[in-house]
Amino acid sequence: MTRLTDGNRTITITLAIWEDGSGLSPDWSNDFFEIGSLDYDEEKDAYIVSDVDYCVDYALDWKYSRGDFADDIPNENNTVLVDGVEIE
Numbered sequence: 080m081t082r083l084t085d086g087n088r089t090i091t092i093t094l095a096i097w098e099d100g101s102g103l104s105p106d107w108s109n110d111f112f113e114i115g116s117l118d119y120d121e122e123k124d125a126y127i128v129s130d131v132d133y134c135v136d137y138a139l140d141w142k143y144s145r146g147d148f149a150d151d152i153p154n155e156n157n158t159v160l161v162d163g164v165e166i167e
Contacts, residue, residue, distance in 0.1 A: 081108040082125035083134055089125050089160055094138055097156040111138065135161055 080093045094111050095103040109115075112134065117126040128134050138161075140146035144153040 080106055081112060081114060083112065083128050083131055084123045085119055085131045086123035088131045089123050090131055091134065092138060093160040094141065095158045096154065097158050103158060114153055
């Protein structure tokens, strides 16, 4: 689970793959959003992005093999979980 904020909205997001018989794979949202390159807001306990909604849309592109992921083989087991933590 990764917490992202754009200053107006803060969310938690998880990216995983549903594995038959064993549940969800480990979350890899940290790698997906390359959080090592992002600044961190200690007060919000979240990584700073320019647009939270864009990040959610980008993750959904991965889930549904759209946009940058259009060449990927669709995988109905791709899972994106988003929880809006706070709206400011």
